Amino acid sequence: MARKKPRTAKPALLAVRGITRAFGDRTILDGVDLDVRSGEAVGVVGPNGSGKSTLLRCIVGADDADAGGSTLAGHPLDERLPGIRADLAVVMDDIDFFPDLSVVEHLDLVARAHAQPDAEEVVNGVLAEVGLMEVSGQLPSTLSSGQRRRLALASAFVRPRRLLVLDEPEARLDTDGVAWLGERLVAEKQAGGAVLMVSHDAGLVARVCDRVVRLGGAAEPSDVG
Numbered sequence: 555m556a557r558k559k560p561r562t563a564k565p566a567l568l569a570v571r572g573i574t575r576a577f578g579d580r581t582i583l584d585g586v587d588l589d590v591r592s593g594e595a596v597g598v599v600g601p602n603g604s605g606k607s608t609l610l611r612c613i614v615g616a617d618d619a620d621a622g623g624s625t626l627a628g629h630p631l632d633e634r635l636p637g638i639r640a641d642l643a644v645v646m647d648d649i650d651f652f653p654d655l656s657v658v659e660h661l662d663l664v665a666r667a668h669a670q671p672d673a674e675e676v677v678n679g680v681l682a683e684v685g686l687m688e689v690s691g692q693l694p695s696t697l698s699s700g701q702r703r704r705l706a707l708a709s710a711f712v713r714p715r716r717l718l719v720l721d722e723p724e725a726r727l728d729t730d731g732v733a734w735l736g737e738r739l740v741a742e743k744q745a746g747g748a749v750l751m752v753s754h755d756a757g758l759v760a761r762v763c764d765r766v767v768r769l770g771g772a773a774e775p776s777d778v779g
């Protein structure tokens with residue numbers, strides 16, 4: 555297997571090695587390797603059913619890989635471990651909200667639970683950024699699907715994190731929302747954060763990602779643009 559020369563000597567924040575996952579006799583993932591360094595975004599792309607969400611779930615420990623594993627800053631990655639949860643913000647497509655907490659109460663709870671300094675200021679800033687200020691007193695069940703998606707993303711942005719793991723973060727966002735997301739993720743990298751994201755939006759991937767891992771085809775990481 556041809557190996558790409560690492561462009562920097564910086565060790566990977568997230569190192570994924572040999573992730574393999576089969577359902578019954580169908581092997582969905584066959585020895586997937588990838589690295590994400592601080593200040594870098596890696597995209598995972600591929601057709602529906604190619605295993606992108608399965609890969610993210612195996613990486614964060616929400617699903618058990620049959621073989622292989624991941625480390626975050628050198629420690630085995632399992633989102634059930636408190637030390638790992640402090641560094642890892644995950645937004646999958648199935649996020650649940652507390653049904654009886656308003657938008658602002660939800661974000662406040664997440665920020666404080668993760669010991670965010672200046673929680674109130676951060677929550678207000680993110681509410682404005684994601685355009686949820688006007689609905690901040692509403693319960694999740696009264697939000698539109700795009701607003702619920704914005705709340706899910708906001709939940710990741712109000713807390714301290716070193717790595718963002720996002721499954722189709724552009725889903726259900728309007729055009730302005732996708733543009734905002736692109737800017738936000740570029741800013742995340744510039745601030746030294748790492749991003750691993752699944753996306754079907756080629757424009758967003760080109761804008762944000764430094765490298766792409768393609769599933770359901772050639773599995774080697776490749777440079778973007």
Ligand SMILES: Nc1ncnc2c1ncn2[C@@H]1O[C@H](COP(=O)(O)OP(=O)(O)OP(=O)(O)O)[C@@H](O)[C@H]1O
Nearest residue numbers: 577578582600601602603604605606607608609769
């Ligand atoms: N728990 C499960 N049991 C059986 N099969 C599963 C399970 N989870 C996923 N699969 C199968 O694994 C394959 C990959 O699913 P996955 O959700 O990872 O795809 P994806 O690349 O995220 O697709 P999409 O672009 O539609 O989100 C699919 O064929 C799916 O049916």
Ligand SMILES: [Mg+2]
Nearest residue numbers: 606607608721
């Ligand atoms: Mg998926």
